Amino acid sequence: MDNLRSAIADARRIVVKAGSSSLTTPQGTIDGARIDALVDVLAERRKAGGEVVFVSSGAIAAGLGPLGLARRPRDLATQQAAASVGQGLLIARYASSFERHGLTVGQVLLTADDMMRRAHHNNAQRTLQALLKLGMLPIVNENDTVATDEIRFGDNDRLAALVAHLVRADALILLSDVDALYTGDPRLPGSRKIEDVRSEADLEGVTTGTAGSKVGTGGMVTKVEAARIATGAGVPVVLTSADSAAEAVAGGRVGTLFHAGTHRPSTRDLWLAHATTGQGKLILDEGAVQAVVGRRSSLLPAGVTGVRGDFAAGDPVDLCDPSGRTVARGLVNYDASEIPELLGRSTRWLAREHGPEYERELIHRDRLVLLTGEPSTD
Numbered sequence: 564m565d566n567l568r569s570a571i572a573d574a575r576r577i578v579v580k581a582g583s584s585s586l587t588t589p590q591g592t593i594d595g596a597r598i599d600a601l602v603d604v605l606a607e608r609r610k611a612g613g614e615v616v617f618v619s620s621g622a623i624a625a626g627l628g629p630l631g632l633a634r635r636p637r638d639l640a641t642q643q644a645a646a647s648v649g650q651g652l653l654i655a656r657y658a659s660s661f662e663r664h665g666l667t668v669g670q671v672l673l674t675a676d677d678m679m680r681r682a683h684h685n686n687a688q689r690t691l692q693a694l695l696k697l698g699m700l701p702i703v704n705e706n707d708t709v710a711t712d713e714i715r716f717g718d719n720d721r722l723a724a725l726v727a728h729l730v731r732a733d734a735l736i737l738l739s740d741v742d743a744l745y746t747g748d749p750r751l752p753g754s755r756k757i758e759d760v761r762s763e764a765d766l767e768g769v770t771t772g773t774a775g776s777k778v779g780t781g782g783m784v785t786k787v788e789a790a791r792i793a794t795g796a797g798v799p800v801v802l803t804s805a806d807s808a809a810e811a812v813a814g815g816r817v818g819t820l821f822h823a824g825t826h827r828p829s830t831r832d833l834w835l836a837h838a839t840t841g842q843g844k845l846i847l848d849e850g851a852v853q854a855v856v857g858r859r860s861s862l863l864p865a866g867v868t869g870v871r872g873d874f875a876a877g878d879p880v881d882l883c884d885p886s887g888r889t890v891a892r893g894l895v896n897y898d899a900s901e902i903p904e905l906l907g908r909s910t911r912w913l914a915r916e917h918g919p920e921y922e923r924e925l926i927h928r929d930r931l932v933l934l935t936g937e938p939s940t941d
């Protein structure tokens with residue numbers, strides 16, 4: 564076993580995520596045998612003294628059969644109805660399966676909004692920590708019944724990466740219906756297995772298609788994105804099939820290992836970068852881009868040339884360079900409506916004209932995270 568794989572075996576706290584295709588049958592029911600096999604692996608890890616958070620998809624897929632649906636419905640309301648039925652059945656199945664090992668599960672349903680609002684985010688963190696401290700096995704899923712199309716994770720890969728950071732996990736194991744990341748869709752000839760991803764360079768030329776199964780969502784794209792989030796947060800990731808769960812957890816040479824970055828960003832930075840979406844935009848001049856990106860300074864009104872969107876003080880907003888590329892995101896200190904009259908003004912002038920409360924920066928450096936963004940569309 565190499566050093567990095569053995570770090571997975573020795574990890575104190577792991578997050579394991581399984582996709583719908585690994586937990587349910589093509590008929591839209593729970594696959595009891597596969598659930599029991601996976602539970603055995605997780606329970607063994609717990610009994611050996613490890614802590615485990617399990618992120619389980621499959622609510623919608625497990626609700627299809629009971630609702631008499633042959634395939635995943637397109638409309639959100641029917642998906643939510645299926646999730647409502649399926650989630651109850653899933654958690655009941657997990658509870659009885661873990662009970663065979665004397666373990667009790669705790670259900671944690673999260674929305675993207677819970678990850679986005681800092682107070683909710685802290686709450687989720689406290690709940691998960693408390694469950695682990697009490698020796699429970701948390702089972703996390705997206706709260707599908709209340710999530711709307713706009714603010715949905717949709718797949719659980721990104722959610723699992725954020726949870727891994729939230730609980731300060733030592734490793735994230737992503738289980739799917741494919742045994743590793745391939746250079747291209749594994750159903751196509753010529754695709755080769757990738758054993759290690761050490762940096763972005765190893766992903767060059769890799770094509771990540773959409774879901775392979777009828778029930779999965781996102782396919783490899785969301786798994787690679789989740790691996791980026793987790794490794795960027797200092798958490799190594801193993802991506803493999805549910806059938807190889809035992810070997811993956813034991814640090815065996817299976818699947819693809821995404822090596823962790825050395826830097827472990829603060830929860831706030833990770834939250835800002837990956838769990839929020841900008842509620843508006845501030846357009847920066849070149850000098851402000853240099854100050855914010857180059858020198859990691861706070862953003863002052865003097866370097867802002869434009870404001871877009873309707874946001875309130877405290878909201879996350881995107882900072883764009885003059886060409887419209889997003890370079891950072893931060894929590895803004897002013898409402899959007901207050902900003903136009905501040906643009907281009909020095910903080911000293913603003914304080915003299917409007918009072919000392921206007922001496923505050925637009926965004927403080929401690930509430931800013933740098934992004935390597937896409938060009939803006941507006």
Ligand SMILES: Nc1ncnc2c1ncn2[C@@H]1O[C@H](COP(=O)(O)OP(=O)(O)O)[C@@H](O)[C@H]1O
Nearest residue numbers: 582583584739745747772774775776779780782
């Ligand atoms: N480069 C790739 N490497 C591996 N699998 C890929 C790749 N591109 C597309 N896929 C497909 O992604 C599927 C896994 O995604 P998905 O069906 O969403 O799984 P899950 O339900 O486990 O989340 C695989 O079955 C595979 O067919």
Ligand SMILES: N[C@@H](CCC(=O)OP(=O)(O)O)C(=O)O
Nearest residue numbers: 582583620621622623779780
């Ligand atoms: N929260 C959803 C997950 C949707 C989904 O298909 O996710 P995945 O199988 O991980 O790609 C569910 O439980 O049905």
